[in-house]
Amino acid sequence: MVNEIQVDWTDLPIKDIDIGTFLYIAYLLIAAYIAVRVLSWVLMKLSERAGVYRISVTMAIPLLKITIYTITLYLFVTALIEPSLSQLVAFAGLFGAALGFGLKDIFADVIGGLVIIFERPYQIGDKITAQNHYGEVIDIGLRSTRIRTPDDSIVTIPNYIVFGESVESANAGKTEMMVVIDLYIDSESDAELAMNILKDAVVTSKFAYITEKLPYTILLDDFPFYKRVRARVYVNELRYEFEFMSEVTRRSWMAYSRAGIRPPQVQRVLPEKAGRDERTDGSLNRSNSGNLSS
Amino acid sequence: MPDGPQESAGSIAASLFQNELETITAAIESYGKKTHENIAIIADPFAGQQLVIEEIKRRYPDTISYLPFFSVVTGKDFIPNLYTAKDVVVMERCHFLALRKIGGFVMLDEFLDFISSSEKLFITTWNSYSWSYLNAVKRIEGFFPEIIRLPKIDDMTLKQLILSRYENNEIECIDDREVEKNSGFEVIKRQVTLPFTSAPITIPWITFNVGATKGEEVKAEDAVFRRINTLADGNYGVAQRIWDRYLEYPTMKMSNLPDRPCALDLSINEEFLLNIILSMESIQLVDLVEIASPEINIDQNLHRLIKQDLVEEEKGYYRIKPEALNCVCNYLKRIRMVW
Numbered sequence: 001m002v003n004e005i006q007v008d009w010t011d012l013p014i015k016d017i018d019i020g021t022f023l024y025i026a027y028l029l030i031a032a033y034i035a036v037r038v039l040s041w042v043l044m045k046l047s048e049r050a051g052v053y054r055i056s057v058t059m060a061i062p063l064l065k066i067t068i069y070t071i072t073l074y075l076f077v078t079a080l081i082e083p084s085l086s087q088l089v090a091f092a093g094l095f096g097a098a099l100g101f102g103l104k105d106i107f108a109d110v111i112g113g114l115v116i117i118f119e120r121p122y123q124i125g126d127k128i129t130a131q132n133h134y135g136e137v138i139d140i141g142l143r144s145t146r147i148r149t150p151d152d153s154i155v156t157i158p159n160y161i162v163f164g165e166s167v168e169s170a171n172a173g174k175t176e177m178m179v180v181i182d183l184y185i186d187s188e189s190d191a192e193l194a195m196n197i198l199k200d201a202v203v204t205s206k207f208a209y210i211t212e213k214l215p216y217t218i219l220l221d222d223f224p225f226y227k228r229v230r231a232r233v234y235v236n237e238l239r240y241e242f243e244f245m246s247e248v249t250r251r252s253w254m255a256y257s258r259a260g261i262r263p264p265q266v267q268r269v270l271p272e273k274a275g276r277d278e279r280t281d282g283s284l285n286r287s288n289s290g291n292l293s294s
Numbered sequence: 295m296p297d298g299p300q301e302s303a304g305s306i307a308a309s310l311f312q313n314e315l316e317t318i319t320a321a322i323e324s325y326g327k328k329t330h331e332n333i334a335i336i337a338d339p340f341a342g343q344q345l346v347i348e349e350i351k352r353r354y355p356d357t358i359s360y361l362p363f364f365s366v367v368t369g370k371d372f373i374p375n376l377y378t379a380k381d382v383v384v385m386e387r388c389h390f391l392a393l394r395k396i397g398g399f400v401m402l403d404e405f406l407d408f409i410s411s412s413e414k415l416f417i418t419t420w421n422s423y424s425w426s427y428l429n430a431v432k433r434i435e436g437f438f439p440e441i442i443r444l445p446k447i448d449d450m451t452l453k454q455l456i457l458s459r460y461e462n463n464e465i466e467c468i469d470d471r472e473v474e475k476n477s478g479f480e481v482i483k484r485q486v487t488l489p490f491t492s493a494p495i496t497i498p499w500i501t502f503n504v505g506a507t508k509g510e511e512v513k514a515e516d517a518v519f520r521r522i523n524t525l526a527d528g529n530y531g532v533a534q535r536i537w538d539r540y541l542e543y544p545t546m547k548m549s550n551l552p553d554r555p556c557a558l559d560l561s562i563n564e565e566f567l568l569n570i571i572l573s574m575e576s577i578q579l580v581d582l583v584e585i586a587s588p589e590i591n592i593d594q595n596l597h598r599l600i601k602q603d604l605v606e607e608e609k610g611y612y613r614i615k616p617e618a619l620n621c622v623c624n625y626l627k628r629i630r631m632v633w
Contacts, residue, residue, distance in 0.1 A: 051628035
């Protein structure tokens with residue numbers, strides 16, 4: 001024998017709905033929206049003053065959002081009906097079927113949001129690459145994640161991508177982040193001197209962060225018509241990533257110029273893609289003919 | 295540090311740094327009998343490394359050669375002096391050997407090359423922030439197996455040392471705070487600046503009196519020195535400066551002492567300049583220009599730091615104001631400008 005759950009939907013204990021109920025729901029939604037906005041703003045401001053703990057503070061924002069939204073949903077439902085257990089089970093089944101057919105993408109986004117909040121593949125403040133977009137995570141919502149690209153565009157990425165695509169986090173919740181700086185010099189130039197100058201430029205930079213666990217490395221790679229001098233070093237605050245690269249490059253080339261180190265003379269052999277793209281294309285471990293490190 | 299007689303400096307050093315002096319003394323006296331290890335004495339600005347060196351000079355006037363640096367070292371002139379120096383060489387303010395710029399480690403490398411092949415015993419003093427930086431960048435601790443970090447001073451020792459400069463009962467300490475003195479906490483008025491507001495506002499702020507227990511009367515004298523030591527973060531030189539500055543002879547009032555709040559909000563260039571000044575302890579404008587120009591407008595940024603009471607200028611040298619030292623250090627650590 002199979003016991004069937006018999007639900008009489010006509011018996012659903014729907015409360016009396018009047019204008020007061022609508023007002024209550026409206027106030028509820030407005031209050032939840034304001035609470036999310038205000039608390040997120042306060043936490044973001046607090047995080048800016050927290051120095052190296054900035055990202056730890058911002059971690060609380062998505063958690064706070066889901067808590068407020070869950071409470072709001074509960075209050076919303078109980079304002080309209082008072083379901084029994086069997087009705088709740090039946091409703092959940094029906095709701096699941098509806099999601100499966102019509103709202104599956106939104107549902108996947110919401111579940112993705114929960115995964116992001118609890119598993120933390122990235123956090124607010126992290127620098128990530130997702131769906132070919134690179135930038136700083138500025139918001140993790142229930143449905144989507146928003147990132148700010150280096151040229152100040154806001155990109156909205158659906159949360160479901162955490163299930164099927166790889167997301168690269170450059171700093172993994174830390175405020176420091178490794179930066180790769182490449183300088184290309186003429187094959188005839190003094191490569192050792194070039195490495196020493198780049199090393200000095202890196203370690204004396206106002207943006208550098210060097211410890212025993214976070215050392216810097218200077219690498220030399222020899223190509224047919226040029227040499228590449230590469231620095232791998234941590235920036236003390238990931239928001240200064242590009243300023244750091246720019247400052248080191250500028251100071252290094254000023255010193256190179258004084259030392260007679262020249263850029264490659266044949267323009268057509270310059271690599272098409274430098275910097276970040278090369279960091280992820282596997283060329284990092286190619287034959288290094290020399291290195292300096294802390 | 296006081297410019298008093300050597301005996302006075304020696305007795306203060308003996309009180310503050312007894313263990314450290316014993317280590318140095320043992321190293322000097324065992325020199326030649328067993329393998330020696332070069333010594334690095336590391337301390338925050340004003341923390342008393344000069345007292346230690348004065349005491350070593352007093353104890354071993356004929357055994358040591360004293361080679362101090364007073365500003366950034368730009369030439370190799372000091373190297374010949376190392377060849378002709380006695381077997382024990384005391385070198386003060388070695389952080390002046392390195393400049394944070396491209397090519398700025400040449401003098402330090404020369405010095406490290408020299409001591410690598412020398413049989414002499416080197417006793418050196420370093421600014422703690424320069425040491426951390428140079429150690430991260432150049433691994434200099436490998437050249438100085440014996441590292442001595444000067445400890446922080448406690449409230450009672452500070453009280454004894456400062457009051458020893460006066461006759462008994464010559465100084466009167468007054469705890470004239472308005473709050474209940476022996477409560478576990480006190481409410482003070484504190485100025486804060488909210489985001490997007492220009493003028494600071496005053497809010498009530500609770501501070502906890504650690505160590506003040508109910509029913510126990512904290513003597514005004516003890517309360518004053520506790521507050522001074524908290525402001526100085528256990529740094530003897532800073533505590534002494536605070537005492538000298540806020541003493542209205544023969545009275546020291548608690549209400550005269552500055553509050554602890556420290557809310558800095560600086561630009562990256564100001565932070566970097568502050569870091570350089572902190573690491574070098576005192577530095578001339580020309581050296582700041584050498585390090586940071588043309589990337590940073592030195593005059594403008596220095597002006598802002600001086601206006602914020604963080605930096606002071608004395609005889610052409612810029613340094614962190616002793617009263618602001620604790621605040622500056624904590625801020626720069628928080629943003630990872632010092633490591």
